[in-house]
Amino acid sequence: MIMRKVVEGSIAVAHAVRTIKPDVIAAYPITPQTHIVEKISEYIANGELNAEYVRADSEFSAISILVGASATGARTFTSTSSQGLALMHEVLFNAAGMRLPIVISVANRALSAPLNIWNDQQDSISQRDSGWIQFYAEDIQEAHDLLAIAYRVSEDIEVRLPSMVCMDGFILTHAYEPVELFEESEIRDFLPDYNPEVYLTTENPLTFGALATPEYYTEFRYVQTRAMERAEKKIAESLKEFNEHFQRGETDLLPVHGPEDGDVLVVSSGSLVSTVKEVAEKLGNDGFGVKVGKMLCFRPFPADAMRKIADGVDKVIVFEKDVSPGSEGAIFSEVKGALYHSENRPEAYGFAVGLGGRDVPERVLEKLIMECIRGERKEGFHFGDVRPVREAIL
Amino acid sequence: MSVFIVEVRIHGRGGQGSVTAAELLAISAFKDGLYSQAFPSFGVERRGAPVRAFLRISDSKITKKTQIYEPDYIIVQDPTLLDVERVDAGLKEDGMAIINTPKRAEELDYGINTELKTIDATRLAIEVLGRPITNTAMIGAFAGATGLISIGSIKDAIMERFSGQMGEKNARLAEIAYERMR
Numbered sequence: 001m002i003m004r005k006v007v008e009g010s011i012a013v014a015h016a017v018r019t020i021k022p023d024v025i026a027a028y029p030i031t032p033q034t035h036i037v038e039k040i041s042e043y044i045a046n047g048e049l050n051a052e053y054v055r056a057d058s059e060f061s062a063i064s065i066l067v068g069a070s071a072t073g074a075r076t077f078t079s080t081s082s083q084g085l086a087l088m089h090e091v092l093f094n095a096a097g098m099r100l101p102i103v104i105s106v107a108n109r110a111l112s113a114p115l116n117i118w119n120d121q122q123d124s125i126s127q128r129d130s131g132w133i134q135f136y137a138e139d140i141q142e143a144h145d146l147l148a149i150a151y152r153v154s155e156d157i158e159v160r161l162p163s164m165v166c167m168d169g170f171i172l173t174h175a176y177e178p179v180e181l182f183e184e185s186e187i188r189d190f191l192p193d194y195n196p197e198v199y200l201t202t203e204n205p206l207t208f209g210a211l212a213t214p215e216y217y218t219e220f221r222y223v224q225t226r227a228m229e230r231a232e233k234k235i236a237e238s239l240k241e242f243n244e245h246f247q248r249g250e251t252d253l254l255p256v257h258g259p260e261d262g263d264v265l266v267v268s269s270g271s272l273v274s275t276v277k278e279v280a281e282k283l284g285n286d287g288f289g290v291k292v293g294k295m296l297c298f299r300p301f302p303a304d305a306m307r308k309i310a311d312g313v314d315k316v317i318v319f320e321k322d323v324s325p326g327s328e329g330a331i332f333s334e335v336k337g338a339l340y341h342s343e344n345r346p347e348a349y350g351f352a353v354g355l356g357g358r359d360v361p362e363r364v365l366e367k368l369i370m371e372c373i374r375g376e377r378k379e380g381f382h383f384g385d386v387r388p389v390r391e392a393i394l
Numbered sequence: 395m396s397v398f399i400v401e402v403r404i405h406g407r408g409g410q411g412s413v414t415a416a417e418l419l420a421i422s423a424f425k426d427g428l429y430s431q432a433f434p435s436f437g438v439e440r441r442g443a444p445v446r447a448f449l450r451i452s453d454s455k456i457t458k459k460t461q462i463y464e465p466d467y468i469i470v471q472d473p474t475l476l477d478v479e480r481v482d483a484g485l486k487e488d489g490m491a492i493i494n495t496p497k498r499a500e501e502l503d504y505g506i507n508t509e510l511k512t513i514d515a516t517r518l519a520i521e522v523l524g525r526p527i528t529n530t531a532m533i534g535a536f537a538g539a540t541g542l543i544s545i546g547s548i549k550d551a552i553m554e555r556f557s558g559q560m561g562e563k564n565a566r567l568a569e570i571a572y573e574r575m576r
Contacts, residue, residue: 006417274459275458278457
């Protein structure tokens with residue numbers, strides 16, 4: 001039986017976590033993630049979830065607690081945003097290096113300064129080299145569903161890397177939509193219990209993450225990279241199996257929407273993909289062949305799939321909610337990096353939009369896409385929706 | 395593609411339950427067999443500050459995630475907002491404004507050119523709830539004025555959201571407002 005309800009995005013995520021049954025949750029509240037861990041603590045208080053809940057004194061402590069818990073073989077969860085994720089930064093590398101399948105729900109939010117509580121994806125994009133798998137949810141349903149996929153891939157013996165499931169703060173965490181919620185019984189069939197072969201006990205003391213001298217360190221980063229390559233295959237398989245099991249969700253690592261023979265490819269991630277699809281459909285009605293590539297996971301980066309969907313297009317346009325000052329948008333760089341190795345290198349345009357919660361209406365995207373189509377934009381990276389500013393240069 | 399999609403913007407002040415109003419309307423529409431989506435304007439929540447909440451109702455899955463710039467309907471919970479901002483910005487020509495005010499529509503000198511309906515929701519709320527919380531009155535008024543959502547679903551949604559007497563009183567308030575607007 002399908003349980004379909006109108007719920008807030010954060011509540012859908014908390015519900016998914018309840019059915020996945022982590023053993024240990026450690027959390028520290030931060031906007032716009034707060035409703036997720038609040039609801040989980042309520043489940044535990046009501047006896048609806050039997051887990052150890054630790055109120056940490058910071059995000060650094062929260063993720064550190066999970067590293068310890070995960071090393072003992074526990075299934076673990078936390079959720080955070082923005083400065084909270086930034087404060088976890090050091091420990092994120094530890095979790096990945098120790099090959100601990102921790103899962104975090106990230107409610108994407110801009111980084112300070114200036115202080116801003118609203119949505120962009122700078123927080124998680126900035127963690128790209130930490131060795132964590134990164135998923136980006138297009139809507140609330142996907143934020144809920146991807147949690148099951150994240151645990152399954154992370155806990156797979158061939159992967160054993162942590163995952164973050166990213167959802168746009170406020171836009172998804174605080175919106176209400178009809179969501180098909182997991183039943184505990186159906187999730188059991190898709191996601192087996194986590195029983196690692198190697199784990200810490202008092203009877204069998206082990207060392208995780210000890211000193212690796214130059215003789216050994218490179219090999220640790222190498223095997224993480226190899227595991228990430230296997231994760232790509234596992235994610236693709238898990239998506240298909242999830243779809244068979246639940247009759248919903250994407251079946252491709254890099255789903256494409258729109259005309260297969262479109263000569264413009266627009267790549268985006270998260271909730272922005274929905275708006276881009278609407279614009280592409282409208283432009284299609286006006287006679288322009290625009291297809292949309294949805295970057296469902298940023299790590300591992302689906303480079304082969306990117307080359308495949310860009311094959312034969314004249315122009316690639318990337319819309320993203322992050323920027324690397326001194327360079328360009330991170331997704332744009334990686335899309336171009338992938339396409340360097342393709343035979344027909346299309347023109348490439350990248351735009352930072354929607355930073356710090358600025359809404360990205362259809363008219364903005366339509367205007368930018370049309371400027372690229374008409375050749376009114378220079379190839380390369382731009383701020384897509386910046387207002388005129390006067391810089392004070394002293 | 396949607397056969398129909400209706401976009402609603404709710405204007406209120408922090409503490410008046412505008413976000414809850416959007417949520418209750420989304421749940422009610424879903425109970426009527428429609429797709430729905432509700433979300434706040436993501437401000438920093440402060441009591442008394444102008445806030446907006448958004449609602450979409452459709453007969454098919456709603457993919458849009460942007461704020462609403464050209465609403466079909468606006469609901470104004472607090473008449474003092476009319477002095478502060480253009481609540482009717484972008485309101486479609488064939489749209490409708492539903493405003494909480496003791497004034498009759500023709501007495502309201504605000505320059506809204508579309509269909510305009512008024513209801514003294516504050517007074518009704520004080521009479522029924524004993525408190526000037528108008529959100530359930532306004533969603534009842536919306537259902538009555540537009541015919542888009544059944545009052546039965548609205549009452550169910552309210553009873554699920556607020557327990558006991560609070561739920562019953564709010565459901566009654568919504569129904570009174572609904573009848574006034576029909």
